[in-house]
Amino acid sequence: MAVTVQPVSQQETAEKASKKLGAPQNKLVTGGLIVFAILTLYLALTQAIVQPLLLTIGLLLGYTLFHARFGFTSAFRRLMSVGNGQALRAHMVMLAAAVTLFAPILAIGSTFFGGEAAGYVSPVGVSVVVGSFMFGLGMQLGGGCASGTLYAVGGGRTNMFITLLFFIVGSTVGAYHLSFWTDETPSFGSISLATSTGLGYAGAWIVSLLIFAAVIAVTLIIDKKKNPPAMATLPTASGWKRIFRGSWPMMIAAVVLAVLNALTLLTRGQPWGITSAFALWGSKAAEAVGINASGWDYWSGESAQALQTTIFADSTTVLNFGVILGAFIASAAGGLFKFTKVTIGNASASIIGGLLMGYGARLAFGCNIGAYFGGIASFSVHGYVWAVFALAGTFLALFLRPLFGLSVPKPKDTFC
Numbered sequence: 001m002a003v004t005v006q007p008v009s010q011q012e013t014a015e016k017a018s019k020k021l022g023a024p025q026n027k028l029v030t031g032g033l034i035v036f037a038i039l040t041l042y043l044a045l046t047q048a049i050v051q052p053l054l055l056t057i058g059l060l061l062g063y064t065l066f067h068a069r070f071g072f073t074s075a076f077r078r079l080m081s082v083g084n085g086q087a088l089r090a091h092m093v094m095l096a097a098a099v100t101l102f103a104p105i106l107a108i109g110s111t112f113f114g115g116e117a118a119g120y121v122s123p124v125g126v127s128v129v130v131g132s133f134m135f136g137l138g139m140q141l142g143g144g145c146a147s148g149t150l151y152a153v154g155g156g157r158t159n160m161f162i163t164l165l166f167f168i169v170g171s172t173v174g175a176y177h178l179s180f181w182t183d184e185t186p187s188f189g190s191i192s193l194a195t196s197t198g199l200g201y202a203g204a205w206i207v208s209l210l211i212f213a214a215v216i217a218v219t220l221i222i223d224k225k226k227n228p229p230a231m232a233t234l235p236t237a238s239g240w241k242r243i244f245r246g247s248w249p250m251m252i253a254a255v256v257l258a259v260l261n262a263l264t265l266l267t268r269g270q271p272w273g274i275t276s277a278f279a280l281w282g283s284k285a286a287e288a289v290g291i292n293a294s295g296w297d298y299w300s301g302e303s304a305q306a307l308q309t310t311i312f313a314d315s316t317t318v319l320n321f322g323v324i325l326g327a328f329i330a331s332a333a334g335g336l337f338k339f340t341k342v343t344i345g346n347a348s349a350s351i352i353g354g355l356l357m358g359y360g361a362r363l364a365f366g367c368n369i370g371a372y373f374g375g376i377a378s379f380s381v382h383g384y385v386w387a388v389f390a391l392a393g394t395f396l397a398l399f400l401r402p403l404f405g406l407s408v409p410k411p412k413d414t415f416c
Contacts, residue, residue, distance in 0.1 A: 021235045021245055022335025032329040039321065043312060050113065050267050051318050057267065058322020061260050065151040065323070066330040067246070068253030069234055072145040072368040076136065076394040078416050081409045083226035085219025090250040092212040097258035098377035099208045103201040105265055106194070106378065115269045119378025121195075122365035124385055125187025127178075131363025132371065132386040134356045136393025139368070140401060142167070142353020143346065146274040146367035149357075150320055154327025156337045162350040163357075170358020171275055172282025172293075179297035181363050191381040204379045211384075229413040235334070245334045261377065268315045271374035274323075275361040277316040280306055298362075345405035 036059060043051040064070065075087030102119065111117050122128070139145040142163040144152050149167060152160040190196070194204035236246025248256075264272045283293040284307060293299060294307050311317045331337040361367040364386055366375060372390070375383025398408050409416035 025332040028332035055322045058319035059326035062323035062326025066327040067248040073139045082228040083222040084228035090254045094254035101262035103205045107201045120374040121380040122382045126185035127181035127363040131360040132389040133393040134360030136390030138353040138356025140397030141349040150323040151327035154324040155331040159346045163354040166354030167358040168278045168282045170355040171278035174359040174362025175279040175298040193379040229416045232415040273370040349404035
């Protein structure tokens with residue numbers, strides 16, 4: 001099946017204007033499934049049993065992300081530019097489902113395989129404020145967040161390969177600098193709504209639901225006041241074929257993502273994460289060219305072993321590979337896999353955005369998945385701080401995107 005190339009702006013316009021899908025790219029689907037089968041077999045023969053399971057979960061995550069075009073970057077941009085809160089409301093549904101699933105898992109504290117289940121509860125300090133602001137700015141320039149970068153790569157958006165490369169570079173530099181930000185800047189330490197407040201997991205669950213309900217209410221008030229352009233309709237099939245070809249309702253995808261994150265927690269003992277693998281890949285590359293990454297504080301203690309073993313032993317790496325494969329198969333099934341044209345503008349934005357996201361994610365103890373999704377689902381206050389300052393970074397990026405030829409939704413647009 002031939003793969004076409006078109007400018008990013010034309011691709012975006014076509015997606016917004018058309019409800020029709022292309023013919024299934026069966027050769028690409030078959031190739032993706034073969035790669036998945038080979039990788040699953042390899043992991044089953046060489047790694048712990050959780051690795052092929054996590055590859056499958058990752059594939060389902062990527063499949064879901066692509067089908068719903070479930071965006072974090074676009075959700076923040078729509079809200080800050082024109083007041084469209086539809087996607088952010090889907091985030092709140094996702095988080096509500098996640099805390100409902102996470103609360104009993106974290107309270108019991110064990111996984112399917114008898115290990116310890118622990119959430120992402122990280123310190124609240126200057127590093128999170130600076131890192132999340134950088135990430136918010138970077139994801140608007142880079143064209144996607146951490147999960148968005150992976151599923152866009154799977155869908156063939158060429159400039160996102162550039163974003164991913166420099167995401168890895170930024171993560172590696174961030175790992176090198178992290179000890180300064182954690183040791184030399186002010187921090188309140190880790191704060192959990194469940195274990196640091198006396199609320200327990202039941203009380204923290206109730207408080208979390210109230211916060212999500214308040215956010216939904218605020219976005220509805222903003223919608224009513226600003227009457228923003230609607231979100232674009234995505235191409236889709238009808239009936240049961242929609243499962244395999246076309247867009248999924250955003251609210252359904254939100255619940256599916258929460259369930260898959262809970263399964264990740266029950267399988268490997270930690271929630272879904274993405275960017276720690278980028279730091280690992282970059283640090284291994286640094287070691288390969290003679291840089292002593294193993295001497296960095298980031299790779300001290302228990303983390304040191306990761307640098308000495310294969311990347312296929314790293315659960316986050318395996319999840320990332322699964323996300324890319326899942327998005328690739330989903331895009332090809334819909335006849336939507338296509339390489340896009342790279343321009344000087346979007347390439348420059350991808351480089352800067354990737355560096356900012358990579359560096360920011362390390363400082364903020366995670367990205368939109370590890371800090372925002374996983375942190376809030378784990379009842380960590382740092383997840384809420386991340387969201388506030390990532391929104392602030394998004395606001396600044398609205399003024400910078402046009403400099404790189406990137407669009408910003410306008411109040412008089414028909415859709416955004």
